[in-house]
Amino acid sequence: MTIEELQDIGKIEKEKQEGFKYRIHVCVAAGCLSSQSGLVKEALEKEVARRGLESWALVKGVGCLGLCTAGPMVAIEPDGLLYQGVSVSDASDILEALGGPPVNRLDCSAHLPFFARQRKIVLENCGHIDPESIEDYVAEGGYEGLYNALRTMTPAGVIEQITKSGLRGRGGAGFPTGLKWTAVSKTKSNVKFVICNADEGDPGAFMDRSVLESDPHRVLEGMAIAGLAVGANYGFVYVRAEYPLAVKRIRTAIARAERLGVLGRNIFNTTFSFDVTVRLGAGAFVCGEETALIASIEGRRGSPRPRPPFPSELGLWGYPTLINNVETFANVPPIIRKGGAWFASIGTEKSKGTKVFALAGRVNNTGLIEAPMGTTLREIVFDIGGGVTGDRKFKAILTGGPSGGCIPAQFLDMSMDYESLAQVGAIMGSGGLIVMDDSSCMVDVAKFFIEFCMSESCGKCVPCRVGTVQIYNLLKRITEGGGKPSDIELLEELCDLVKNTSLCGLGQTAPNPVLSTMRYFMDEYKAHIEDKVCPAGTCHMNPTE
Amino acid sequence: MRYPAFLQRIADRADVQPVRILTFSINGQAVSAREDETILSVARENGISIPTLCHLDGLSERGACRLCIVEIKGSPKLSPSCVTLPRQDMEVITNSDRVLDYRRKILELLFTERNHICSVCVSNGHCDLQSLTTELGMTHVHYDYLHTRHAVDASHERFSVDHNRCVLCQRCIRVCEEIEGAHTWDVMGRGYLSKVITDLNQPWGESTSCTGCGKCVQVCPTGALSEKGKSVAEMTKKRQFLPYLKLMRGDESR
Known part of the structure; x- marks a missing residue:
């Protein structure tokens, strides 16, 4: 397949969707699904059929729209309208309002600071594309990064871009990704592995889950680029069994990608092959630790071993292994597409890019957000988060889950980056943020x-x-x-x-x-x-x- | 690194040891070591004692009891000496106040976890855990006792296991898997609820994989595994055989 053929697939898909006057996006990620967005989608489809509008309005399931607290969420394109708390009985009103003034009781302004203050790289496709459709992902420039990496770059060139981007591991410790990739690429071995750590276990965190549920191809593309860069031909996605929807979507994505020839043997008709297998975790928090995770994939008891030797040297079944978090891999395709320098221009001096946070606890806008590194806590809690529920007094915010720390109100104007957080005794962690008000006992x-x-x-x-x-x-x-x-x-x-x-x-x-x-x-x-x-x-x- | 040609020809010779020899210091004392030896084994070779519990010569390393931690100059982290390899000119300190203090506290934690009352134990006087208290100068426990309760399994005809005395060092698991080759023992559960089990948590006497060799009993550091018919202080362990068995199985790495 050539780049033109790939782009054609995207173009055809885009034209097909733009042929509809209205596109109704229904969030079908776990949060909204649990408040019955599946039924809402069905009701909308039925209503469209009943009114005979099949060629005029398209109902599409999309990934997380972000504001989980207001689910089920429905977005109307191209008007940019956003409806919250939609129920089955609202279907007829929503269709009635197409082209006219919006349904006021459901309206959720898309210009809210919650949406306006965010900057999306990892979540750029969430809420726009159908997570089960590879064509939709390709239409948004998907797999072009992999194509460029394969056809126009050398493995060393790929690593150079990653290093230049300043990307750091999003799993918690913030280890420079370029350095890790270099270490694995320097090992001499015919067999190497790439592992995607999706064993997200912090109470209150759901970033990786949402990325896998909303945009699984992005992770696969990131893994394949990593495989190319370090010289690995096999990948594993280690995801916890408690995320059945994420497991289903990543499996679907792998099958579709293999059929399209962007994963599996001879990707884009080159000599590069990359196979991805899904492995399920059985619900142990410690399996998020890389050596325990490896033991678990090997079929042994998931307990860590002392490092060094690090997995980059002695990993899965004794072979050099690259382990990165879901969000880290999700950052890779845009970096390769737009260049490391572009990524490095976002964020602070030592923490580049954006960070996805799962905002939870006593905050008005519970949900999934993405903000540039260096955004202050105050902006996250009060602007994006909409403040503390019930106008109570903000007391502390916990970052990094059970490994993190509680940051009190006096540090609200602190910038969110790896170094500042470490200074106040907290860690970035994987991105779970739990807001606590004065009714929480520390x-x-x-x-x-x-x-x-x-x-x-x-x-x-x-x-x-x-x-x-x-x-x-x-x-x-x-x-x-x-x-x-x-x-x-x-x-x-x-x-x-x-x-x-x-x-x-x-x-x-x-x-x-x-x-x-x-x-x-x-x-x-x-x-x-x-x-x-x-x-x-x-x-x-x-x-x- | 490539050596100059005349040296490379010698370095490539098959009969020459490919392992580098390096020198470093332990407590200020200069020592030399093969690059694949652990700090612990080099220290012991040179008469420098480092306390251990899960380590046993002849078995694979776990790095789990954390009693053998040492300080390495220039590193804020403490390193378990049983799994840390030396580097050229490394400065290791095995007896700083900080390390000694941590070791004593870890030992105290072990004593709070389960029931270690020496006076009524079959291994009294021949117990690695007990010896450690004198070695580390632990006179009392200043944390609360947890004393989780566990059943005793005396279903095996010659041996019994008292989980209340177990310190989860996993020596029994390793000797059974690595030397006897039976893999009868393993761990079940998590955290403080974890426990060693035979087969799939069957009574030991009903285990179909156990060969009854008794090596697990001999390597157990405490009175958790003992021979039947032994009363208080009568259980002495015979474990001199281990390094030889390992050698006989053809594993030459020490």
């Missing part, structure tokens, strides 16, 4: 996350296995009113121990929520221990002594 929050880590610890190394239980027990005692003044010191000591001596990232970061809440909300700990009072009123204090 001791209770710390307890919740350490309980999560305690039960998700694999049990291999002693500090993580036993230390997290000890920390949890102390916090439980404090929130139940049985805390002793000496507990603070004991907590600090245990956190320090677990952080510095654990084997893998899970243990090394597990104390972060406790440490950060102790750093910024010590008065709450003291109130629990000394006055036996929970200032937020969340904990049921019943001192036993």
Whole structure:
């Protein structure tokens, strides 16, 4: 296949869709589907048929439109109208209003700061294309990056662009992607692997899930480009079984891509072959750690091993392996299409590009957002997020899930990038943001996350296995009113121990929520221990002594 | 790196050891090592003691007990010496206050986890965990005891397993898999709820893969695995055989 043939596929698809006067986009990602957007789509299709408008209006299922809290969402193109909270009974009104004034009770302005303040690279196709249609993806320039990489660039040239872009791993640690690719490409081996880590397990995070559900081909294209760059011919997508829709869509995408000849053997009639297989995780948080993930794919117990050697040297079945997160791969096609310098022009000095965040908790606009690195927390929470629910007082925001930290209100004007977050004791993590208001007890929050880590610890190394239980027990005692003044010191000591001596990232970061809440909300700990009072009123204090 | 031609011809010779030899220092003492030896084995070779629990000569390394952590100059992170390879001119410190303090606390955590009451244990006086307390100067435990309760499995005709004494070092699993080749033992569950099991969590006596060789009992550091008929302090372990078995199986890497 030549680039012209590829572009023709896209052009034909585009013309076909533009032949319709109106295109009705119904969100069919997990959030809206669970509020029955599937039925809404069916109702709209029926209504179109009933009115005999099949050649005039197209009803299309699309990926995440972002504002999950207002689902099911429906967008009307080319008018740019957006409807929220649509139910089956609204179908007739929506069709009635086509071409006229919008249905007021459903209107959700697309010019809201929620939409206007975002900048989309990873999510550029979400809400526009049908995730199950490869033609739709091609129409938006899909697989052109792969074509360019194969036909006009050398593997070293691809890596050069990635390095120049300044892209850093979106899985949490922020390791420079170009460096990782270089390391794998330098290894001498006939067999190498590329793994896409889609084992997203942080409570409250759904970025990777949405990308896989809304735009799976983007991830596949990124993986194939990576395979070309590092010299790998096999790829695995390790996705958790709790994401059935994402699994279904990525599997469909692989089948369609193979049929089109952009994946599988002799891609674009070159000698390059790249096969992708989906592997399901069985619901262990620790399998997001790369060495545990590899063990799980190999069919062994998912527990981490000490590094070095790193997977780039000794990975899957002992072969050099490149592991990147879903969002990292999703950034690759636009970088190859538009060049590393373009990507590097977005963001801050050390953190380039954009970051997808899953905004959750006590915030008005719960949903999926994408903002340039360096956007302040205030913009994210108050402009894009629409502020705290019920106009309550903002108290803290938790970034990075159970490995992250709670950032208090005094840092609201801090820029969101890897370095600034690390400075205040938090991490970027995979992008889960949980907003908390004054009704959240910070001791209770710390307890919740350490309980999560305690039960998700694999049990291999002693500090993580036993230390997290000890920390949890102390916090439980404090929130139940049985805390002793000496507990603070004991907590600090245990956190320090677990952080510095654990084997893998899970243990090394597990104390972060406790440490950060102790750093910024010590008065709450003291109130629990000394006055036996929970200032937020969340904990049921019943001192036993 | 390519050497000059006259040297490369020698370096390419098949009978010459392809492994580099390097020098570094442990606690200020200069030592030399093969590049594929661990810091732990070099230290022990030179009479420098580093405490270990999950490590056992002849078995693969786990890096899990974290007792053998050492400091490496220039790195903020602590490294488990059993899985860390030396580099030329590396400066290793095995006995800094920070490391000693962490080791003692990790040992304390182990003592809080399950029931380790020495006075009523078959391994009293012959226990690796007990010896570690003297070695590390642990006199008491200042965390709360968790003492998760587990059933005892005495269904095997010659051995019994008391999970309450288990420290999850996985020595039994490794010796069974790597030396006996039976892979009877494995781990079940997560975190503090994890537990070693025989086959698919059947009683040991009903295991179809167990050959009854007893190597797991001999390598167990505590009284978790013991021979039947032994009373308090009577269970001595015989594990001198291990390196030889490994050697006989043809694995020459140490």
